Amino acid sequence: MAKVYDYVLAGAAGYLLGSVNVGVLLSKHVYKDDVRTHGSGNAGATNMARTFGLKAGALTLGGDMLKGVASMGFGMKLCGMPGLALAGAACVAGHCWPVYYGFKGGKGVAVGAAVALMIDPRVFLTGLGTFAATAVLSKKVSFGSLCAAVSVPASAAALKVGWPKMALACFAAGVVTAEHIPNIKRLIAHTEPDFTLGGTK
Secondary structure (H helix, E strand, C coil): CCCHHHHHHHHHHHHHHHCCCHHHHHHHHCCCCCHHHCCCCCCCHHHHHHHHCHHHHHHHHHHHHHHHHHHHHHHHHHHHHHHHHHHHHHHHHHHHCCHHHCCCCCCCHHHHHHHHHHHCHHHHHHHHHHHHHHHHHHCCHHHHHHHHHHHHHHHHHHHCCCHHHHHHHHHHHHHHHHHCHHHHHHHHHCCCCCCCCCCCC
16 A cells, blocks of 8 residues: 555656656757747747757657656556556646746646546547647647647546546646646737747757
């Protein structure tokens, strides 16, 4: 049976690993720049792709998803499903508000994708399909991300995944939505830019 310190360790590990921002590391050490000084000022995969190209965005997305999977796997090993949920929530928080980078990170989408995958592969596929359809039709990554975020708790509820995973799904969706409030305002005002790839830097 898991002890209190197991939960503390799962949460702390999730947050600290989540705080490792792949976009910041890649931009500084590979592209010799800081992605946070370009575009939206965000350190997530979308701004990496806009600034440095598709490869940079894909590497950022993959790395940030990997840290989410690793965090939740560690939490599950320590404390079962409650540990998975706790570590996943902590990783989302670390990704958005990283202690290593002045609490300025991504918007939680990549780790949110990892959350969906760890909740149930069907939840992940639903989110991926929702993102692809809405982002392509609208030409707005932010709109696709918001729609995908909403689909995660909805599909998790439909699949009856259990309360720890359901709580994690709601938390991740809530954080992603809250982090996209500026985007929501621009979408309403029809001033949100279409997605374009960079790669000139």
